[in-house]
Amino acid sequence: MIEARGLSKRYGKTLAVDNLSFSVTPGRVTGFLGPNGAGKSTTMRMILGLDTPTGGSALIGGKPYADLKHPLRTVGALLDAKWVHPNRSARGHLRWLARSNQLPAKRVDEVLDLVGLSGVANKRAGGFSLGMSQRLGIAGALLGDPQVLLFDEPVNGLDPEGILWIRKFMHRLADEGRTVFVSSHLLSEMALTAQDLIVIGRGRLIAHSSTEEFVAAATENTVRVRSPQLAVLRGALGRTGVSLRDEGDSLVVSGMESADIGELAAANGVVLHELSPQRGSLEEAFMQLTGDSVEYHTDLDAPAAADLIAAGK
Numbered sequence: 001m002i003e004a005r006g007l008s009k010r011y012g013k014t015l016a017v018d019n020l021s022f023s024v025t026p027g028r029v030t031g032f033l034g035p036n037g038a039g040k041s042t043t044m045r046m047i048l049g050l051d052t053p054t055g056g057s058a059l060i061g062g063k064p065y066a067d068l069k070h071p072l073r074t075v076g077a078l079l080d081a082k083w084v085h086p087n088r089s090a091r092g093h094l095r096w097l098a099r100s101n102q103l104p105a106k107r108v109d110e111v112l113d114l115v116g117l118s119g120v121a122n123k124r125a126g127g128f129s130l131g132m133s134q135r136l137g138i139a140g141a142l143l144g145d146p147q148v149l150l151f152d153e154p155v156n157g158l159d160p161e162g163i164l165w166i167r168k169f170m171h172r173l174a175d176e177g178r179t180v181f182v183s184s185h186l187l188s189e190m191a192l193t194a195q196d197l198i199v200i201g202r203g204r205l206i207a208h209s210s211t212e213e214f215v216a217a218a219t220e221n222t223v224r225v226r227s228p229q230l231a232v233l234r235g236a237l238g239r240t241g242v243s244l245r246d247e248g249d250s251l252v253v254s255g256m257e258s259a260d261i262g263e264l265a266a267a268n269g270v271v272l273h274e275l276s277p278q279r280g281s282l283e284e285a286f287m288q289l290t291g292d293s294v295e296y297h298t299d300l301d302a303p304a305a306a307d308l309i310a311a312g313k
């Protein structure tokens with residue numbers, strides 16, 4: 001369990017984190033989402049005792065990081081995958097980490113196996129691809145077999161295979177009952193990876209809910225209908241008072257379930273070629289909720305801006 005209570009951090013004039021309170025529960029992957037500069041890394045650094053809060057507290061299992069008896073056995077983190085001596089082998093790097101944290105050397109081969117790096121254990125870590133470096137970083141985070149794990153932008157720059165691997169691995173860690181807290185600005189990826197979301201903007205909490213609730217609450221659910229008798233259907237729907245949007249050969253209906261639209265069509269003898277509920281996307285939800293809190297506004301319309309944020313630009 002991770003808890004932030006009134007957590008704040010000021011750098012000069014910048015209030016990077018502003019009175020944040022949330023808790024991250026075990027057994028689930030929790031996404032930490034926000035535009036660039038929202039304060040995600042600063043929050044993670046304070047949870048890990050690498051930065052001192054100017055207000056409030058960050059607790060792991062009820063204690064600040066500095067009070068943990070066995071930090072690496074309690075919490076593991078991946079902040080920067082390239083943080084490794086380039087001339088050390090993967091095994092050498094992990095052995096060094098284990099030794100300097102009084103962890104058993106036999107755990108090194110276990111974690112190499114867990115992340116699928118056993119075959120390259122004696123290769124120079126400096127020559128690893130980004131995907132392999134991420135795996136090595138995750139192996140390091142798992143050395144102490146901690147119940148709490150933090151990952152800062154773990155899929156940044158990875159190819160689709162690497163992204164899929166990380167996603168599955170996080171689910172596995174959560175299924176083992178661990179607390180998994182992962183920051184990202186890649187919205188569509190988080191929609192697939194995280195069961196819960198904590199969304200921040202300009203250091204402040206914007207939303208904390210399940211991913212499903214987040215999308216449902218922030219976006220409108222509509223139903224697309226296509227019919228060769230669109231005019232008849234438009235008239236019948238219009239009389240019920242629902243709101244309609246004409247999109248050429250289809251109508252987008254909001255305020256009525258697809259089953260009721262189907263019944264209405266049948267009652268009016270209208271043939272349907274399509275009756276499809278449209279769910280709002282995480283991108284739309286994110287733009288709607290963080291629109292005012294993006295640090296650098298552009299003149300782009302919302303969908304284009306969402307694409308840019310999703311692409312990390």
Ligand SMILES: Nc1ncnc2c1ncn2[C@@H]1O[C@H](COP(=O)(O)OP(=O)(O)OP(=O)(O)O)[C@@H](O)[C@H]1O
Pocket residue numbers: 011014015016034035036037038039040041042043185
């Ligand atoms: N050491 C520092 N000194 C001064 N300002 C800082 C420092 N670290 C972060 N900031 C500022 O605090 C704010 C939050 O930054 P932070 O890196 O935590 O955001 P982030 O959400 O992780 O962004 P990104 O997705 O770009 O990594 C930004 O305005 C940033 O410029």
